[in-house]
Amino acid sequence: MQVSARVSGRRRFRRRVVPARQRAVVVVRRAPLAACVLDAEGRILEANPALGELLGCGVEHLKGRPLASLAYLEDVTPAGGAVAALFAEGEGLDRVQLELRCVRLDNHKLVWGAWDLSLLRDAWGRPALAVALVRDLSQAMQAEYERRFFEFMLRTIGGAEGSEAMLCDAIKTICHFTRCAMGQVWVPRDGVLRCSPAWHAARGGFDQLRGASTALRYAHGEGPPGLVWTTGEPLALGDPDVHDPERFDRAHEAYRAGIREVLVVPLATPSGLIAVMELFVTADRAGEPGRLARISRVLTELGPIIQRKRAEEALRASEERFREVTNAALDAIVSADGDGNLRSWSRGAERMFGWRAEEVLGRPLTVIIPERFRRQHAEGLARVRRTGESKLAGSVVELTGLRRDGSEFPVELSIGVWDDPTTGLSFAGVLRDITERKQAEEALAASRRELERSNAELETLVYSVSHDLKSPMVSLLGYLEYLRLDYAGLLGEEGNRYLERIADCTLYMQRLIHDLIELSRVGRTGGRVEEVDLGALVRGIVDDLAAAHPAVQFRVGRLPVVRADPLGFRQLYTNLLDNAVRHGGRDDLVVAVAATSHPDGALELSVADDGQGIPPEHRERVFGVFERLDAPSTAAGTGMGLAICRKIVELLGGSIAIHDNLAASAPGSPGQGTEVRVLLPAGMVCAWPEGEPELPPLARDASAAPSPAGLFEHEVRA
C-alpha cells in the first residue's frame, strides 16, 4: 500500500464559519468524485451516490459503517491507520493519501481506489471531521497488477533450468500473485494424470495433502484434475464441496490443511493439454473474485512457453544421446559445413586421427586428407555446392586417411549431404579404419594365390606321373599280347584265365591313368574359346555310344550353340552319357539330353536316364575322385568321370547336381532314374537352333516322358 502524507505547516486560525460538518456535507455532495465524510473513529457520516455506486450499495447503507469494514482484508489495517493519523492528538496530519482496496458489497469484487483524506477542524482548530475523495483506480490498477504478475512470471521462468523448474517457478509466482497457499501440477503419462515433482507451498502444513495427491492417478474424467483434462475448462471447488469426500477425494486432507477453495486449471497449448494445475486457497483468502479467470489467463500464456521448453529439452536430450552414441562408436563420425569446415568431431575421430575435437573444430576437413587428394576434394566440394548433389552420398567409398602424425591408412567413408535450413549445406560422414580388413584381404588373396600355385603344381605332378606310368603300361600290354599269341597253348586253361585277369587289370589301370590325366588337364589347358554347337557335339558322342550299346534309346533335345572350349564340353557330355549308360543297370535305358535357358540368362543342361538312380545320400559323394557306388571292378568306370565333369563346370563358373528323374520315377517306370543338371552362368549361349520350340527338360515334365515322335531332334534307336 502506498501511503503518502503531507503535514500542514500551519494551523488554520479560528474564524466564525459554518460548522465543519455542514461544510463537509456540502463538499461531499458537490464533489465530482465519489466522496464521503468520516468522523474521528473512521465511520462514514455522509456519502455521495458516486461512492454508493462504487461500492455497490445505496448511500444509506454506507452511513455509520467504519471505513475499515469496507476495506479488503489486507487493507483493513492501513485504512484504520490513515484515519488514526489524521485525528492523532498533537502532531496529526491534515491530509493523507492512500491506495485502498475495498470489497463491493453486492458482488464482493475488489474496488481499487485512491483515497484522499482531508481533515476539517472545528472553530477551535481541533480535528473534527475528515472528507474523503475517492478516485476509482480499479481498472488501471488491475491492469497494472496483472502486467506485473505476467512480467514477474516471465522473468522468473525465463531463468529456469528446465521445464520442471519452470513449472515450479510458475506455481510459486501464481500462488504469490493470486494468494493461493499451495499449488501442484498433474501431467498426463501412460494414459493417466499423475503429480509432477513441481509444486509449491506458501507455508508448512500441506505435507498430508501433497502426499495424498502424489499417491493418486486420475484417468480421463476422474476427480477434478481428470475432469479438467477431459473438458479443457477450468474448475473451482468451493465450500462446502471442498470438504465433501463425495465431491472431492482429498476433502479430509484439504480440511486439515485449512483449505476452503480448490482451483483446477488446464495448462494447454493450441495443440493440446500438457498439464493440469491445481491450486489450493485457505479460508482467509477464499472467495476472491476473478481469481480463477486470472489464473486461466496466465496459464494460457504459460502453456506454449512450457511446451517450447520441453521441446528444447527433448532436442537437447536427443543431441546428448547422439553425442554419446557417436562418441561410443569406434568409427569416426564427423560433420562439416558447406565450406568444408569441421563442425563436429567424435571420440572415435579423436582416436582414429589423433586430433582432439577442440583442435580441429572450425578447421577445414582437409586436415585428415593427404596432400595429394586435396585438390580433388576441393573440386568435389565445389561441385556439391554448385549442384547440391554429391557423387559420394549414399554410397560407401574407400579412401586414404591422414593421421596427425602424418601416417596414412585406408578408410571406408559413407557420407550424407543435406541442406540445413539454419546452417545451409552440411555434410556428415562415418569413417571406418579398414587397415585390418585390408590386411586380411591381402593375406587372403596371398593364400589363395599360394593355394592356386600349389594346386597347379600338384596337377602338373599328377600329369607327369601319369604319363610316366603310361610307358610301362604300354610295354605290359604289348608283352601280354605276345604272351597270349605265342604261349597260350602252353599255359593251359588255368594259365589262360590268369592271363585274362592280368589283361583286365592292366586295362583297368590304363583307364585309371587316362582319367587321372584328364582330370589334371582340365585346369591346365587354357582352352580355346570358340562357338560350339552342342547339338552336333552330343549327336556325335551319341552315335559312338549307340554303336556300343544298341539297346539304349537316346533322345537329344534342342541344344544351343555356346561360346566355350569344345574339349571341355566334349568331355562333359562324354562322361555324363557314359555314366548314364554304364550305371543305368539295364540295357534298354532311355537317355535324354536337353537344355533350357533361364529368365536370367543362365543355361541349364540336363542328361537324364531312367536307370536305377542314385540314392540322395550318395549324390554328393559321386563327385569325388575315385568315388564309385558299386564295388571296384575292372569292368566298370574309374570313378573319376563326375569329378572331371564337376571340375569342368566349376571352371566355367557353374554348378552340377544330381536329381531324381521325376519322369522316370513315375509309376510304371522301370527305374528311379537319374538326372544330372548343369547350371551355367549367363552369357554363354550364342544362339538356339531356329524353328523349333524350346523343350522342357524330360526330367521336369512327366508328360514329356513318352515323347511324341518327332519332338526330339535326334533319336537314335537300336
Place this chain on the structure above:
Amino acid sequence: MNPQVTPCGAGLSGGSASLRVLLVEDDEDHLFLIRRALHDLAGVSVTSEIARTGEEAVELLRRARFQPGALPELVLLDLKMPRVDGLEVLRRLRAEPDPALQSLPVVVLTSSERDDDREQALRLGATWFLCKPLDGARFRAEVQQLAIRWAH
C-alpha cells in the same frame, strides 16, 4: 656311335617287298615290341636300324645320306625322349639342307591322347602318327598299312 644294323627276318610271304626302317626309341621294351610287330608284318621284309636318343638319330641320318642304300625309307620316331625329344628331332631334320632328309617320311609314335602333341608333330613335318599302346590287332594293322605304303 656306330649305327647298329640289324637285318630283320624276311616276311612270311617270301619277301616280295623290303623296307628300311629307322626306329628312334629310348625305351627298350617299346623297342622290342615295335620290332616284333615289324617282324610279324606279312609280305614286307623289314630291315631296321635303331637309335636310342634324338641326337643319335639325327647324327645317323646325316651320315647315312652319303652312303648309297643306307638312308632308311621310313623313320618311326618316339616323341617322348629325354633331352632331344621327337619334336626336336623332327625340327632338326626338316631344317637340314639336303632335300632327301627334308622329305624323309617320319611316323611319330605317341602314348599321349592329346591332340595338340600330334598336331604339333604334323605341323613340324611328321608324315603320320601311330598311337601307343603297341599291343593288339589295331597297332599291327596300322603298321602293316604303313609298311605297304612305303615298301618297295
